[in-house]
Amino acid sequence: MPVQEVKCSLCRKRVKVHDQYDIPIFDPNTGFAICKNCIREISRFLDEHDAAKGHAVNQPQQSNFASELGEVLKKNKPHVIKAYLDEFIIKQERAKKILSVAAYNHYKRMLYDYNHSGGEEEIDKSNVIIMGPTGCGKTALLSHLSRLLDIPFAVTDTSSLTEAGFVGADVEVAVRNLYYAAGKDIEKTEHGIIYLDEFDKIARKSGENNSITADPGHEGVQQGLLKMLEGSVVEFTARGQRKHPEAPTIKVNTRNILFIVGGAFVGIEKIVAKRVKKNAAGMGFGVDIPSNEDDSKRYDELIHQVRPEDLMKYGIIPEIIGRLPVICTLETLDEDSLLRILTEPKNAPVKQYEKLLEMDNVKLEFEEAALRAVAKKAIERKTGARSLKGIIEDVMLDVMFDIPKTNEPRKVVITEACINDGETPKIYPLDGNDNQDTAANDKEENTSA
Numbered sequence: 001m002p003v004q005e006v007k008c009s010l011c012r013k014r015v016k017v018h019d020q021y022d023i024p025i026f027d028p029n030t031g032f033a034i035c036k037n038c039i040r041e042i043s044r045f046l047d048e049h050d051a052a053k054g055h056a057v058n059q060p061q062q063s064n065f066a067s068e069l070g071e072v073l074k075k076n077k078p079h080v081i082k083a084y085l086d087e088f089i090i091k092q093e094r095a096k097k098i099l100s101v102a103a104y105n106h107y108k109r110m111l112y113d114y115n116h117s118g119g120e121e122e123i124d125k126s127n128v129i130i131m132g133p134t135g136c137g138k139t140a141l142l143s144h145l146s147r148l149l150d151i152p153f154a155v156t157d158t159s160s161l162t163e164a165g166f167v168g169a170d171v172e173v174a175v176r177n178l179y180y181a182a183g184k185d186i187e188k189t190e191h192g193i194i195y196l197d198e199f200d201k202i203a204r205k206s207g208e209n210n211s212i213t214a215d216p217g218h219e220g221v222q223q224g225l226l227k228m229l230e231g232s233v234v235e236f237t238a239r240g241q242r243k244h245p246e247a248p249t250i251k252v253n254t255r256n257i258l259f260i261v262g263g264a265f266v267g268i269e270k271i272v273a274k275r276v277k278k279n280a281a282g283m284g285f286g287v288d289i290p291s292n293e294d295d296s297k298r299y300d301e302l303i304h305q306v307r308p309e310d311l312m313k314y315g316i317i318p319e320i321i322g323r324l325p326v327i328c329t330l331e332t333l334d335e336d337s338l339l340r341i342l343t344e345p346k347n348a349p350v351k352q353y354e355k356l357l358e359m360d361n362v363k364l365e366f367e368e369a370a371l372r373a374v375a376k377k378a379i380e381r382k383t384g385a386r387s388l389k390g391i392i393e394d395v396m397l398d399v400m401f402d403i404p405k406t407n408e409p410r411k412v413v414i415t416e417a418c419i420n421d422g423e424t425p426k427i428y429p430l431d432g433n434d435n436q437d438t439a440a441n442d443k444e445e446n447t448s449a
């Protein structure tokens with residue numbers, strides 16, 4: 001049988017009909033027909049239209065997200081979020097407040113959106129940029145926040161992103177991470193929070209902080225991120241699938257996603273200093289930045305004065321800066337703060353080692369002077385709280401190697417000399433006066449029985 005040809009009433013092309021799917025709509029009486037290409041086109045158009053209006057497309061599962069929101073809002077008041085962060089993060093009070101309020105407002109904005117869809121005033125979202133020296137708690141702050149919140153939250157390392165066409169991950173990866181964090185629920189994804197860590201690494205290399213001329217697509221990455229920040233439909237394939245025309249794609253509208261970006265922005269304080277100096281000179285004042293002042297104090301003063309124009313000079317494109325209205329700066333951690341970080345947070349390094357040794361029947365004690373020595377060393381290393389664990393780890397290595405050799409109840413004391421002079425920590429057997437002794441007696445009884 002010869003292949004029949006039918007004219008599509010829309011595109012007017014003659015289509016060879018092998019089976020009904022070539023012309024899914026065909027009325028033999030009137031000759032009205034629509035070919036499969038036109039139907040595909042219409043379907044795509046409708047999806048995009050829906051997505052642009054903020055409706056989810058290709059939704060695999062419908063969530064009752066909106067109905068849960070009221071409860072979620074009650075549970076996540078700013079002071080509650082901050083109290084949770086306080087359990088893990090020392091100092092950085094302002095940053096904790098800003099993030100608590102940002103998260104709470106994000107929920108409120110969502111609820112408002114659901115209740116007032118159509119026409120009325122919208123509440124703008126307030127994306128946040130956080131900056132502060134290395135090891136002051138930026139990543140830690142956000143990862144604890146993500147554990148608390150009832151909305152999907154994904155952290156993406158911006159420095160791993162590249163412009164499309166370069167080797168590496170495209171900017172869509174940030175949204176894809178959120179999609180997986182949301183359990184593949186598109187509606188939840190579209191209301192989540194994306195944290196872009198190491199955001200300073202995509203600054204234009206021609207920014208003032210950089211002397212290198214090569215720029216492997218950083219501006220392109222910024223342009224890509226800008227689109228996301230502005231709110232657009234991001235299309236990506238499921239994890240592990242390469243992008244090719246036939247691969248099914250997932251579409252997510254970023255209009256309601258809250259973006260938090262963070263980084264150390266090394267060197268930005270110099271840009272601020274320059275501006276402050278210039279302004280002061282222009283107004284006829286003397287230069288008011290004493291250069292002999294304590295470095296970190298000076299850094300803190302300057303970083304709190306960061307303005308959008310400084311970020312621009314640093315190499316972030318102005319359109320992006322315009323979409324990050326909240327600037328949140330973290331402070332450098334001083335010796336006392338580091339001391340507290342060692343012992344106070346729920347997951348404090350000292351607590352962690354105590355637990356580890358407890359499992360070997362050993363009581364761990366740090367002398368106050370030893371802890372202070374650790375904090376002092378960390379300050380010398382200039383990596384904030386980041387080096388604390390490493391310094392203790394060095395000292396603990398021998399102890400952790402030797403202790404499991406027997407199961408006797410013992411006590412280890414870490415002294416200042418252990419930290420400063422590399423002295424091996426002393427291990428004592430636990431004597432009768434110690435309350436650990438009962439555990440030892442129990443054990444003896446068990447073995448004799």
Ligand SMILES: Nc1ncnc2c1ncn2[C@@H]1O[C@H](COP(=O)(O)OP(=O)(O)OP(=O)(O)O)[C@@H](O)[C@H]1O
Nearest residue numbers: 088089090134135136137138139140264341385386
């Ligand atoms: N204020 C803090 N309170 C408690 N722990 C902290 C604080 N700051 C840092 N830490 C601890 O120090 C380590 C490093 O901190 P984090 O990764 O958050 O640094 P960062 O600010 O992201 O630095 P970078 O700019 O280098 O990425 C983490 O393990 C974290 O637990």
Ligand SMILES: [Mg+2]
Nearest residue numbers: 138139197198
């Ligand atoms: Mg970090």
